[in-house]
Ligand SMILES: NC(=O)c1ccc[n+]([C@@H]2O[C@H](COP(=O)([O-])OP(=O)(O)OC[C@H]3O[C@@H](n4cnc5c(N)ncnc54)[C@H](O)[C@@H]3O)[C@@H](O)[C@H]2O)c1
């Protein structure tokens with residue numbers, strides 16, 4: 080039977096593809112597709128070759144192990160080849176594996192060992208008389224790379240074995256890997272330095288170990304777990320692998336804490352299920368479980384096929400990295416106006432969970448990874464970490480694709496989007512108007528240190544916004560008592576109270592009003608400084624960034640924030656509405672910027688008709704007619720310095736009810752003391 084030419088062509092293409100990816104993966108440590116995709120292509124080729132065995136050639140990727148060695152390292156020849164493992168992706172395939180072994184050995188039940196399949200790279204260690212003399216990578220199974228110098232830098236690997244009952248010549252095999260915590264920390268550090276990050280822990284391990292300069296390897300946090308032996312001379316080892324592992328451990332070699340002896344296919348399956356549950360919490364990446372026949376005598380009977388032993392099986396777990404299509408990049412606007420690009424993905428199963436979107440963080444991240452709509456992307460979801468786009472598969476990028484840029488207008492409200500110098504996030508500037516920011520903005524507006532609207536809490540604001548009764552802070556002043564009383568959990572009385580609180584709040588101070596607007600970076604104290612400096616809202620609205628920077632404590636970033644806020648037309652409209660609704664404040668005469676002093680609540684303003692102007696005042700005890708904050712506010716407006724402690728420099732102490740030590744101190748120092756009613760008369 081001859082092979083149809085289309086099949087032969089398909090086989091050739093698959094081989095070419097697989098060889099290319101093998102090279103990228105094993106030689107360059109820079110795969111361009113996820114393992115799951117590589118495995119899929121491999122399975123496709125295996126299936127075709129099984130159907131048409133005459134097409135199999137000895138150089139087919141299905142017949143070979145790993146990739147060639149990198150020529151920069153000295154070659155290391157493995158006298159006993161380092162093989163690959165056969166894969167299983169289902170319980171059925173596990174049962175087939177077990178059945179073949181039982182039939183061949185003519186036994187009812189087989190004793191296996193089970194251990195994690197760590198995702199790193201295979202290394203062979205050579206000990207002579209207990210001293211580490213050589214270490215090599217697997218390479219193509221017979222020709223590896225001599226990485227002795229690099230391996231010597233990994234602290235968990237003993238340079239000298241413990242005890243004295245080890246064979247004179249002992250070859251130990253295992254996996255070198257980078258623990259997840261170390262991998263994440265390393266990448267974090269690289270990102271901060273603006274340097275290259277590793278796509279996954281396996282690349283990190285391979286890339287780190289195959290550094291030509293051992294000092295580079297030494298700086299990378301690598302670890303190792305041993306899972307077998309190779310050449311043994313001048314001594315013998317026990318028959319059972321589990322006993323050998325105990326020996327390795329005794330000699331000081333790192334072995335797996337998860338290693339277990341299990342019985343039959345059921346024992347293997349139970350172990351698999353158990354480890355799968357633990358996977359998210361494990362300190363290293365695993366891509367499956369490895370089962371091995373425990374007895375070496377039994378292993379010898381089983382023997383090998385071309386590239387793998389018949390007595391071992393790698394049972395793969397759902398891939399943590401998969402490929403899918405990036406359908407769109409949506410923009411989410413957060414409660415604080417931050418714009419976050421979110422990737423919409425063609426649904427795909429990663430690590431056993433269906434993923435349809437992933438965050439892209441910000442513009443810089445998208446630029447750094449060069450991710451575009453229409454790309455085929457690699458998604459990684461390891462452990463409990465949120466799914467992440469690792470990279471785009473460039474070879475699958477559509478010809479007409481375009482780099483992504485964040486919109487310049489907020490997709491929710493249409494306000495300008497601004498990204499300040501040295502900030503990673505871009506934000507919607509329409510904070511008073513933007514539906515995405517609405518609740519937060521109104522809550523802040525009503526809060527105690529802002530407009531201090533009593534009874535108008537978070538819950539009530541949510542209800543009002545959800546009922547479409549208010550859209551921005553100005554709408555608050557149009558609310559009626561009936562509207563409020565109709566809401567759930569509100570009675571007539573509380574509704575009236577809120578209306579009264581709203582009415583009271585109309586008379587405020589410029590500082591409170593500025594703070595209430597919720598301009599980014601403008602806290603209570605900056606608001607007060609601004610109010611005192613400019614004296615008038617108009618002046619602030621018209622100030623340039625340079626003007627704003629002249630205000631004490633207002634730097635470049637704050638000035639930018641204030642400027643952008645007042646230049647957003649949506650914000651201007653709402654400020655006007657608030658003024659039309661009757662929100663007002665007493666005018667303040669502006670002052671120059673030269674009057675800050677230490678240990679004093681704020682800069683001075685002047686209202687020349689007051690006994691407090693230019694004086695240092697301390698408030699103590701409880702005032703019954705107004706809050707401490709309001710009293711402070713009024714004093715500052717009149718150009719007083721409000722201080723928290725009494726000293727010889729204090730001009731007045733205002734003593735409310737239950738005044739204590741500060742009052743005593745004032746009496747001792749002979750400072751003028753005003754009670755509340757005296758204080759109030761001077762406020763007029
Ligand atoms: N993304 C790509 O472009 C690309 C290219 C080539 C290969 N790959 C990936 O490489 C893998 C195939 O490589 P492979 O031939 O090394 O096979 P394998 O990784 O499936 O299995 C063999 C290897 O498993 C490792 N291993 C881990 N724990 C072990 C344990 N407890 N006992 C024994 N061995 C253990 C050893 O390093 C051993 O060499 C696949 O996962 C494949 O997807 C990916």
Ligand SMILES: [Zn+2]
Pocket residue numbers: 412489490491492493494507508509513514515
């Ligand atoms: Zn907006």
